[in-house]
Amino acid sequence: MNYEKFIQEQIAYIKKTVGKEKAINALSGGVDSSVVTVLGHRAIGQQLKTIFVDNALMRKDEPERVVGIFTRLGINVELVNARKEFLTALAGITDPEHKRQAITDTFYSKLFSRLVKESGAKFLLHGTILTDIEETTAGIKRQHNILSQLGIDTEAAYGYSVIEPLKTLRKDGVREVARMLDLPAELTERIPFPGPALAARIVGEVTAERLDIVRAATVIVEEELADSGAFQYLAVLLNDRATGIRNNKREFGHIIVVRCIESTDARTATATQLPWEKLNSICERITRIKGVNRCLYDLTPKPPATVEYV
C-alpha cells in the first residue's frame, strides 16, 4: 500500500467533508486515535477540537503524559476529568458486555454528546480500524467504538456525523502511517491498549480500589516487558481469590494474570516464551502488591482465547 498517498487522500477527504464546520475527536493515547488527531489537525487545523477524557480507567500518569506529547507537537488537547461519572456508571456491573455498554453509554450518550454540543461540532473523527469492524460484525467482541456498523445513526442519535479515516487499515498499517506522520516512537510503537482501558483488565466489578490493584500490576508488567519485543503485554485482575500464606497466617488473596503475546495484527496470537528469570521477577514484584498472592502466566493462543479477558 502507498501510505503517503493514503495520508494525502484522507487529509483531503476530512477537509472536504468537514468544510467550514467544526469537528471534534477524542484522543486516548493509542496509535489509532493519535494518528486521527494528527491527520485531522493537518486537514482542518483549529476547526478540530481534540479532547482527552480521564475516565478513571487509565494507566498510571497516562492522561498527563499523552496531553504533554501533543502539546509538544503543537496540538492543543483538552483534558476532561470524568472519573466520577465512569466509576458511578460501572458500580455493581460484572457482566463483560454490560461493562462495555456502560462505558459506551457514559462516553457517547452522556459525556461526549454534551461536549459535542458545547463545541458546536458537526463531525466526529474516529480511529476505528478494520479489525474492530470485523470482530464486532462477526460477534466476537463488541468494540466500544463501532457505531455505524451496529446500525446506530449517529447524526440522529447524537447530532454529529462520524468520519473514520483508518477504517481500511489494520494495526500494522496504522503504525506505518504514524511513522510517516513523524509521531514520536512513544506513540507509534506503543503496545495496543483496549478502548475500555483497565476496565477490560478486571474480571468482575470495576471499582477505584480494584483499578488501583490492576494499575500497579500494569506498571510492573510494562516496565519488565518493555524490552521484550512482544506485540502486547498486560496484567488482568481476576474476580476469584485463592488461599495463600503470609507471615505464617492464612490469607485469601487476589490473583493477577500476566499475558504477553506474539502477533502481527492481533487477529491471531501466541503466548511469548519468556525466560524464567523474567517470569520469576514479574511474579515476585506482583505478589508484593498489597492483597495479591498469586501470579499466573497465560499460555493460551488466540484462538481459542482472545487477547483481553473482558
Place this chain on the structure above:
Amino acid sequence: MNYEKFIQEQIAYIKKTVGKEKAINALSGGVDSSVVTVLGHRAIGQQLKTIFVDNALMRKDEPERVVGIFTRLGINVELVNARKEFLTALAGITDPEHKRQAITDTFYSKLFSRLVKESGAKFLLHGTILTDIEETTAGIKRQHNILSQLGIDTEAAYGYSVIEPLKTLRKDGVREVARMLDLPAELTERIPFPGPALAARIVGEVTAERLDIVRAATVIVEEELADSGAFQYLAVLLNDRATGIRNNKREFGHIIVVRCIESTDARTATATQLPWEKLNSICERITRIKGVNRCLYDLTPKPPATVEYV
C-alpha cells in the same frame, strides 16, 4: 531417623492400643493412608476393616485402581459409593472453608460414624502427618483430617478413638516408611493429593459438571508431567470466565490453572521451570476440553501462595 524401628514401634503401638477390639480406617490412595492401611493390617490383621469412600471427588478411575492395588497386596478394601451424599452436601457452597467443612461433616458426622457403628469398631486409624497439624494449628488452612488437634473429642462425638501412627513424620518420612513396607511405587511415589480431593481444585461451587471439567484437566496434567520429576502437579478450575473466540464466534469460557511445584516437604515450594514445549502441549490439550478456552500457569512460590487454591 531409624524407620525400621519406627515401623516396629507403630505396629506394636497399634496392636497394644486396639487389643481385642475392632478398628477401621479409610483409605484414600494417598501415601499417608496407604501406609496406615499396611501398618494396621500388619498389626491387627482381620481386626482392621479398611474402606475406600467414593465421594465423587476422585480422579478418573481412582476408586477401582486403588482398591485393585490393595487386593493384589492381600488386603481387602470395601468400596463405598457415597457420591450422591457428597454432591448434595456441596451444592451451592462457594466459600473454601465451608466447602472443607461440608466434606468433613459428610464424611465424619454422617457417613463414617454410620460405617463405624455398623462395623463395631472402637478405633479409627488415621494418616495425619506433622504438616497437617502444624498448618491447622497455625490457622493457615483447615485440614479435613485434624480432629483432636481442634479440640474434638472423637470418642464422645463419634464413639471411637483415633490412632495417628504418622503424626511425627513429614511427607518425606512417610515415603521412606512406604518404601520399607514394600508398597508399590505407584503409591509410594504418588504425588500428594489433598484430602478434599478435586473439591480443592475447584474455585466456586462443586458440581458434577464442574468436577468433570477439572477431572479431564487433571488427567492431562498428570500424563504430561508424570516424567517431570516435580514434587506435585495439579489442575484448578477457576470460577471466573474469560472471553474467547471459537469457530469465529465469541465464547465465554472456563479457565484452567496448571500448577507444578518443586518442594521437599510442602512447607515451601517454587514453580517448576517447565520447558515451553511442554507448557504449550499441556495448553493445547486443556483448551480442547469442552468449554475451556484459557490455560494459565501458576508462577507463585509458597509463600505467599499455598499449593492448593481452596
